[in-house]
Amino acid sequence: MITLALAGKPNCGKSTFFKAATMAQVEIANYPFTTIDANNGVAYVRTRCPCQDLGINGCGNCTGGVRFVPVALIDVAGLVPDAHKGRGLGNQFLDNLRQADAIIHVVDASGATDAEGNPVDPGSHDPREDIRFLEHEMTMWVVGILGKHWPRLQRQAQQRTFDIIDGVADVLAGLGITYEDVKDTADELGIDLRRTGEEDLEPFCERLLQRTKPVLFIGNKMDTATPEMLSGLKDLGAVPVSAAAELAVRMAADGGFIEYVPGDPSFAIKPETNLSAQQRAGLEKIAVLMAEHGGTGVQGVIDRAVYELLDQIVVYPVEDEHHYTDKQGRVLPDAFLMRRGSTPRDLAFRVHSDIGEGFLYAVDARSGMRIKESTELKDGDIIKIVSTKK
Numbered sequence: 593m594i595t596l597a598l599a600g601k602p603n604c605g606k607s608t609f610f611k612a613a614t615m616a617q618v619e620i621a622n623y624p625f626t627t628i629d630a631n632n633g634v635a636y637v638r639t640r641c642p643c644q645d646l647g648i649n650g651c652g653n654c655t656g657g658v659r660f661v662p663v664a665l666i667d668v669a670g671l672v673p674d675a676h677k678g679r680g681l682g683n684q685f686l687d688n689l690r691q692a693d694a695i696i697h698v699v700d701a702s703g704a705t706d707a708e709g710n711p712v713d714p715g716s717h718d719p720r721e722d723i724r725f726l727e728h729e730m731t732m733w734v735v736g737i738l739g740k741h742w743p744r745l746q747r748q749a750q751q752r753t754f755d756i757i758d759g760v761a762d763v764l765a766g767l768g769i770t771y772e773d774v775k776d777t778a779d780e781l782g783i784d785l786r787r788t789g790e791e792d793l794e795p796f797c798e799r800l801l802q803r804t805k806p807v808l809f810i811g812n813k814m815d816t817a818t819p820e821m822l823s824g825l826k827d828l829g830a831v832p833v834s835a836a837a838e839l840a841v842r843m844a845a846d847g848g849f850i851e852y853v854p855g856d857p858s859f860a861i862k863p864e865t866n867l868s869a870q871q872r873a874g875l876e877k878i879a880v881l882m883a884e885h886g887g888t889g890v891q892g893v894i895d896r897a898v899y900e901l902l903d904q905i906v907v908y909p910v911e912d913e914h915h916y917t918d919k920q921g922r923v924l925p926d927a928f929l930m931r932r933g934s935t936p937r938d939l940a941f942r943v944h945s946d947i948g949e950g951f952l953y954a955v956d957a958r959s960g961m962r963i964k965e966s967t968e969l970k971d972g973d974i975i976k977i978v979s980t981k982k
């Protein structure tokens with residue numbers, strides 16, 4: 593499963609974002625686990641269910657055409673400045689980072705959290721200062737790991753048979769970094785690692801991380817941030833969000849007070865519902881915020897991380913290409929996230945390694961045409977795999 597990690601200073605709202613994003617109303621997510629433990633949960637990317645184009649009324653796996661596909665979400669321990677020197681929860685952070693395909697860096701846009709993560713008066717800390725901080729800590733961490741091995745790697749590199757790219761990839765394998773990642777990064781920067789001093793590792797590690805752990809910045813607490821602070825963050829590429837607002841609307845939906853589909857720009861208070869005047873006023877305030885920003889931003893962040901940073905598409909494997917069902921007659925039973933560029937053969941292996949090994953051909957269920965094994969799959973494709981193995 594794709595794994596996203598929430599990182600940032602203490603008190604910027606990571607846990608609130610985590611609670612909101614992993615809280616699924618039963619009817620929207622037919623997936624058994626949401627929160628696995630306090631820090632590991634399942635969130636969902638939103639997509640348009642293909643049943644809409646096929647004229648199928650109620651496929652059973654979506655809410656009025658909105659479909660949710662699970663991804664893993666990790667609430668990472670809060671990071672403090674100089675964490676790479678051992679301050680705070682260094683090892684825990686690194687372990688979480690190892691598992692992440694992409695990182696959502698949460699910044700407190702209201703400026704109510706100082707550089708160390710302590711609560712301060714709103715507006716007294718400039719959140720733009722926090723943007724570079726995570727990248728710097730992560731880079732220095734990797735520099736530290738690599739630095740420990742550097743004298744040995746440099747010595748071994750004197751031998752003709754030793755490939756330093758291999759040596760570096762070996763040291764960083766625990767971070768999910770591959771030989772290709774190391775090679776491409778060195779090539780891109782035009783550096784020869786055999787002739788790179790320990791003191792010059794920083795740009796290499798920075799670029800390597802940008803490639804292997806892409807980061808999406810979010811300016812949380814937009815509800816209490818000034819417009820100047822928000823626009824300053826937006827200029828740096830941060831997405832405005834209110835995790836607290838999303839949590840409140842998901843809880844209200846869970847309690848049956850409102851109709852809300854995560855990612856929608858608005859919600860509807862159900863008639864005849866017994867909300868207190870205070871609850872109603874709270875929801876109305878959130879409605880105004882959502883109208884202003886096109887929603888709370890939480891769902892959009894998950895979607896952008898998966899579709900833009902990780903370049904994923906959603907593909908639907910079926911057994912029966914005429915009825916779009918599996919063997920049990922369930923319509924569009926599975927939705928798989930796959931990297932753009934994946935082929936029907938890749939999909940076959942995702943379904944099962946046996947099916948992949950016995951791959952014969954695939955059928956595009958929408959057109960009814962056979963497609964080549966090397967065809968690039970498109971977002972929303974419905975594919976029947978024909979294999980010698982069942």
Ligand SMILES: Nc1nc2c(ncn2[C@@H]2O[C@H](COP(=O)(O)OP(=O)(O)O)[C@@H](O)[C@H]2O)c(=O)[nH]1
Nearest residue numbers: 602603604605606607608813816834835836837
């Ligand atoms: N106004 C506002 N406060 C928020 C928002 N998200 C979180 N908070 C508050 O910020 C504080 C820290 O939140 P928490 O999620 O525990 O932060 P963490 O340390 O990063 O996990 C809590 O008091 C939250 O209620 C938000 O969107 N708006």
Ligand SMILES: [Mg+2]
Nearest residue numbers: 603606607608
């Ligand atoms: Mg927390």
